[in-house]
Amino acid sequence: MSNKKSAGNLNTALVILEKSIPLFAQSGYAGVSMRDISKVVGTSGAALYHHYPDKQGLYLAAMEHAFSDMALSIQSTLDIKGTPEERLVHFTTNFTDQMARSPELRILLQRELLDGDDERLKLLANLVFVKPFKVIKELARELGLDCDAHLLAISMAGLILFHFETESIRRYLPGGLKKHNDPKVIGKHVAKLLTGMLGK
Amino acid sequence: MSNKKSAGNLNTALVILEKSIPLFAQSGYAGVSMRDISKVVGTSGAALYHHYPDKQGLYLAAMEHAFSDMALSIQSTLDIKGTPEERLVHFTTNFTDQMARSPELRILLQRELLDGDDERLKLLANLVFVKPFKVIKELARELGLDCDAHLLAISMAGLILFHFETESIRRYLPGGLKKHNDPKVIGKHVAKLLTGMLGK
DNA sequence: ATTCTCTTACTTAACGTCCGTTAAGGTGGG
DNA sequence: CCCACCTTAACGGACGTTAAGTAAGAGAAT
Structure with missing residues (x-):
């Protein structure tokens, strides 16, 4: 289990993934914005970049x-x-x-x-x-x-x-x-x- | 063949459809912009709105x-x-x-x-x-x-x-x-x- | 045949909004 | 103090869409 990438709180990082998965499923990569994700996670948009390098990285994770x-x-x-x-x-x-x-x-x-x-x-x-x-x-x-x-x-x-x-x-x-x-x-x-x- | 919608030159309207179909196939609705379409058609972006009411209308057609x-x-x-x-x-x-x-x-x-x-x-x-x-x-x-x-x-x-x-x-x-x-x-x-x- | 007008088919330029992303700063536990 | 974790605010650019203007042609009137 290599966790080289996640720099931040593992718990929040996981929540981000689990909340974003339904969004990506429903609307696809291009149909979901970082702001959409931050809304369902309950953080600011910028917080996502504390845990993942960019949108592609978040999506891949x-x-x-x-x-x-x-x-x-x-x-x-x-x-x-x-x-x-x-x-x-x-x-x-x-x-x-x-x-x-x-x-x-x-x-x-x-x-x-x-x-x-x-x-x-x-x-x-x-x-x-x-x-x-x-x-x-x-x-x-x-x-x-x-x-x-x-x-x-x-x-x-x-x-x-x-x-x-x-x-x-x-x-x-x-x-x-x-x-x-x-x-x-x-x-x-x-x-x-x-x-x-x-x-x- | 009800053509209530197409107000303009039928030929150009058709070209728009046929050039945009490969784009929508490759990248999906959200992944294609009106500017992308206008580029492959060879017109300005605004010209698309002469033939179709909006992006959704063009996509549906x-x-x-x-x-x-x-x-x-x-x-x-x-x-x-x-x-x-x-x-x-x-x-x-x-x-x-x-x-x-x-x-x-x-x-x-x-x-x-x-x-x-x-x-x-x-x-x-x-x-x-x-x-x-x-x-x-x-x-x-x-x-x-x-x-x-x-x-x-x-x-x-x-x-x-x-x-x-x-x-x-x-x-x-x-x-x-x-x-x-x-x-x-x-x-x-x-x-x-x-x-x-x-x-x- | 020329002029005038009207329509069709476009152009360039811009509008406000949303996008991904980042800078700068705050806050609380080690 | 410091560092992980988060905030607000903003950047530049791309987005869908529209306003305003122009070139070309058809048809009628002179």
Whole structure:
């Protein structure tokens, strides 16, 4: 845990991160001003510069903080014993639950996929996704599917995440019901699709 | 074609839209200034206000222009005869191709899903997605799948789009290869997954 | 054919506001 | 005393937007 950067009170520095994360999730980097952040934190704008070098530095620290949470929570969906089929269903339902429970992190992820530079994306990949990705690829192999493990792992994540990504527009599409936003319904649907593929 | 709003030269008004679309795709609404737009169009900043009432109005017009293109191109992936299986593969491969061919529209879609207000999302749904969505739901029914047609249609789109959404980060994930960004490879992979589900 | 007028399509210059950032100073515990 | 932690006030610049003026062309009147 290298804390070379934070010069000030660790507590305030943390509060700044945790209060700014919802703002960045809602409005994106360019849509949030340092004054907006200082308002929700309850300090002056200048105080932010006591803890972080500039807006970019604050944003980067906020992303690291947010995504280190995400890494832990994703990891927990994969620490389980059982047959490959059981582990597949366990991952699907738990991952769906967690994405439903923390929409902020999901939205930050989407924003980073759109706007993140190479450095930030590399960090995000290593911090959050490389380990789970390896586990899922291994799982795919054990399931005996003959398609590319990388593509399959992406497909599994996409099946789940896309339902949440489209939550805002699905209510205007034919057949869109409230139950389609229920993580239980989504999780079951995805698990069914995936196990259906195995049955072949 | 109601052109109540455009008071000025239609040609310049169109050029403004078409030059501003790539900017909005790359940097988002808040990340693009009216001066940025005027620079790429080659006019003064004030000229933009001769054709559009304000930044929001220009943005809305740009989205309508961009997405009306998208509606046509998606429609074309569904105007085909054949068995349900043939139509499924045709849609999958063609939709994949088109998303690969126009990354700008794809990115604008992602941004609207993140930031679009209810009004814009409703417009986007009706303009682009309602008709294809109905066709895909009908296709799902013909294929005799016993799961919710709405969820299945979303899943199909998600399987394809998520590969593109993660293009920027997949190169940092294990097993990420250049070929995984090839629309032919992605299209084949998705078609295989989907027809695999039917085989059951 | 020339002049006059009116409209369209723009220009330059500026407005007030908000932005990221910093300078200068205060305050309270070691 | 000093240093971490915070304040108020301000800087220069970029922002969205507007006011005022100009160049060009179309149409009618002389």
